[in-house]
Amino acid sequence: MQITQLTAFDLLDQIKKRQLTARDAVEAFLKQIDKHEKTIGALITVLPEYARERADQIDQMLADGRDAGPLAGLPIIIKDNLCTQFAKTTCASKILIDYQPPYNAHVVEQLEKAGAIIIAKANLDEFAMGSSTENSGIKTTRNPWSTDCVPGGSSGGSAAAVAARMAPVSLGTDTGGSIRLPAAFCGISGLKPTYGRVSRYGLVAYGSSLDQIGPLGADARDIALVMNVISGHDARDTTSVPESISPKPDYLTKLDTPLKGLRIGIVKEYQSSDGIDPQIVAAIDQATKLYEQMGAQLVEVSLPHTQYAVACYYLVATAEASSNLARYDGVHFGYRTPNPEDYIDVYSSSRAEGFGDEVKRRIMLGTYALSAGYYDAYYLKALKVRMMIRQDFEKAFEQADIICAPVAPTTAFRVGEKTSDPLTMYLSDIFTISANLAGIPGISIPAGFSRDSLPIGLQLLGNYFDESTILQAAWQYQQHTDFHRQIPAGFIEQ
Numbered sequence: 001m002q003i004t005q006l007t008a009f010d011l012l013d014q015i016k017k018r019q020l021t022a023r024d025a026v027e028a029f030l031k032q033i034d035k036h037e038k039t040i041g042a043l044i045t046v047l048p049e050y051a052r053e054r055a056d057q058i059d060q061m062l063a064d065g066r067d068a069g070p071l072a073g074l075p076i077i078i079k080d081n082l083c084t085q086f087a088k089t090t091c092a093s094k095i096l097i098d099y100q101p102p103y104n105a106h107v108v109e110q111l112e113k114a115g116a117i118i119i120a121k122a123n124l125d126e127f128a129m130g131s132s133t134e135n136s137g138i139k140t141t142r143n144p145w146s147t148d149c150v151p152g153g154s155s156g157g158s159a160a161a162v163a164a165r166m167a168p169v170s171l172g173t174d175t176g177g178s179i180r181l182p183a184a185f186c187g188i189s190g191l192k193p194t195y196g197r198v199s200r201y202g203l204v205a206y207g208s209s210l211d212q213i214g215p216l217g218a219d220a221r222d223i224a225l226v227m228n229v230i231s232g233h234d235a236r237d238t239t240s241v242p243e244s245i246s247p248k249p250d251y252l253t254k255l256d257t258p259l260k261g262l263r264i265g266i267v268k269e270y271q272s273s274d275g276i277d278p279q280i281v282a283a284i285d286q287a288t289k290l291y292e293q294m295g296a297q298l299v300e301v302s303l304p305h306t307q308y309a310v311a312c313y314y315l316v317a318t319a320e321a322s323s324n325l326a327r328y329d330g331v332h333f334g335y336r337t338p339n340p341e342d343y344i345d346v347y348s349s350s351r352a353e354g355f356g357d358e359v360k361r362r363i364m365l366g367t368y369a370l371s372a373g374y375y376d377a378y379y380l381k382a383l384k385v386r387m388m389i390r391q392d393f394e395k396a397f398e399q400a401d402i403i404c405a406p407v408a409p410t411t412a413f414r415v416g417e418k419t420s421d422p423l424t425m426y427l428s429d430i431f432t433i434s435a436n437l438a439g440i441p442g443i444s445i446p447a448g449f450s451r452d453s454l455p456i457g458l459q460l461l462g463n464y465f466d467e468s469t470i471l472q473a474a475w476q477y478q479q480h481t482d483f484h485r486q487i488p489a490g491f492i493e494q
Contacts, residue, residue: 105202184457
């Protein structure tokens with residue numbers, strides 16, 4: 001099997017056995033990037049010299065018999081809203097187009113300490129605001145399964161890069177489904193961890209109470225490998241959960257445990273959801289039947305406030321975005337308008353010229369919701385609904401160990417199809433948003449293909465800090481199916 005077709009687990013095994021070098025791996029994936037990036041547009045910054053230098057260092061350590069870390073020699077791509085001292089961090093926005101961070105994000109530190117090699121930074125919807133990666137201020141990313149279609153968002157570049165085999169794994173961020181939706185659209189696996197499980201230090205904030213960093217890869221085992229490295233307590237992030245409250249497990253140990261007796265919740269409200277593609281319903285039904293055959297027990301659960309999730313999310317998230325993005329003022333750092341009339345014009349024109357339409361829309365929505373006279377009517381009410389959604393999940397997990405659901409109501413839609421109707425675009429996240437509002441973990445895994453040969457995703461949601469169980473359920477499903485092994489036509493290394 002060619003290098004770019006290997007899973008992260010198998011690639012690391014070959015490097016460890018010295019059947020491959022880290023430099024071999026880096027060169028193979030850089031060649032894949034060079035071949036396909038113009039078509040897919042998944043990346044903002046490619047780091048060939050940095051990656052080669054790191055690979056040579058790793059190979060020397062291995063040759064000397066030194067421990068180079070659990071991910072020694074593994075090429076990885078990270079989303080371009082994660083700070084890197086060695087490369088620009090643009091958030092796919094004109095306002096940060098030349099920003100060079102003075103420090104690395106916590107997850108970047110952990111990856112490099114573990115021997116991983118960052119080979120590129122991925123495109124995204126500007127400041128992670130979007131569901132299609134069409135809101136990038138730099139380029140539009142295409143779906144490797146059909147370049148007429150979007151890869152999902154906002155981590156569309158991270159997902160498309162893995163699907164196109166530009167890297168075995170990548171990192172994305174998930175505020176309302178931004179890892180799980182592109183994973184589903186691109187036919188790969190993607191995990192949003194529990195809020196607080198992975199440090200947000202060095203992540204450029206969009207919605208601070210919602211954002212989580214997570215891995216994307218070919219299968220659940222690759223996800224577990226990366227989670228073992230990036231998760232855990234970080235004192236620099238006040239929302240990072242201490243080990244005394246929730247000790248970090250080894251996510252690989254439970255993967256091969258049979259599912260006999262596992263209770264899988266089927267959400268009553270999702271069964272009657274309007275607007276969902278019947279092909280997706282059929283794929284989810286097939287998956288739940290397979291789980292029953294594997295020894296799991298299906299139980300019906302209710303999430304009665306799920307109908308309010310989209311409205312609640314777009315009040316909470318935009319309010320936090322309004323606050324977080326106030327720092328981009330044309331003075332402290334980032335883009336500044338070239339010929340301002342006065343200091344007020346510096347602020348207003350820099351923001352008007354630097355931000356894209358979707359970012360402006362969300363800033364305005366959030367500012368309105370937080371303004372005097374509307375705070376109680378909108379933002380405060382949204383916080384109360386958020387608590388009710390959280391309580392719904394807590395009750396559901398008294399009856400079920402995990403919850404099975406769709407990822408999105410449709411498969412990947414065409415580029416440009418929904419850009420003129422933001423409200424329709426927002427509904428792409430209808431099944432993913434609730435997990436962010438509640439703070440629970442969720443994973444998307446491939447569960448079939450549509451008649452148009454577009455991937456269909458299956459979403460598994462878990463209880464707080466129980467990523468191990470959803471990874472176990474995902475991996476066991478992948479031992480009985482081969483959807484995760486499929487590679488888009490034209491992306492197999494020659």
